[in-house]
Amino acid sequence: NAGVTQTPKFRVLKTGQSMTLLCAQDMNHEYMYWYRQDPGMGLRLIHYSVGEGTTAKGEVPDGYNVSRLKKQNFLLGLESAAPSQTSVYFCASSTPRFWPTSGRAINEQFFGPGTRLTVL
C-alpha cells in the first residue's frame, strides 16, 4: 500500500515549456486535490476532483489544467510554464466516508511526497 505517490520528484523547465505531473493513489479515494506550496503562503488549492471524469477549479487555477480519467490518477498540466509557477506541488486524496468506530477522521487528506518544480 503505497498511499499517494507523485511523479516526478523534481523538474526544471524553461519558460514556455509544458509538462504533466502525475498523482496516483491506491486507497480507492473518491476525492483528489492539487496544491501548490510557496513560502509564507501555506497550501493553496489549484484544482480538485470529486470523482472519475470530474474536475473543478480551486483557489489558484490559472495556468493549470487537470484530468481524472481514472479514479486512482489525477494529472496536473502546465501548458506554458512561467517563472511564477516555480513552487512545490502536492497532491492529496480523501474520501467522504466516515468510520465511526475506527477513529479515522472524516475529510482527512493524505498527501503525496511533493514535486519541486523550477521554471527558469
Next chain:
Amino acid sequence: GENVEQHPSTLSVQEGDSAVIKCTYSDSASNYFPWYKQELGKRPQLIIDIRSNVGEKKDQRIAVTLNKTAKHFSLHITETQPEDSAVYFCAASPRETSGSRLTFGEGTQLTVNP
C-alpha cells in the same frame, strides 16, 4: 469563500515549554478544523482535528480548542520536544463544500530549542 488566518508565523520555545498557535476563519458554515504538521522536506500529515460540535479535543501532548462564536481555533502543544519542530498548518472546511475542500492558513514555523 473561506479565509483562514494563522498566527504567529514563527514561534520559538524552549524544550519542555508549551506552544500555542491560533487561527481564525471567516465562513460560519465551516464545521471541520484539522491541523497538519509538515517536517522539513516532508509531506503534510494530519495530527489532530476537531468538528464544530466539539469545543475541545486532546491527544496526548496536543490539544485543539474551538470557539465557534468568535470563529477561532487553537493548537496547544505541551511539554514540547525537539521533534515537535516543524511547520504547522491549520485548515477549515465548510459544511456544504463539494469535495471536502480545505482552506489552509499560512503556516507556523515552530522551533523547539534543546
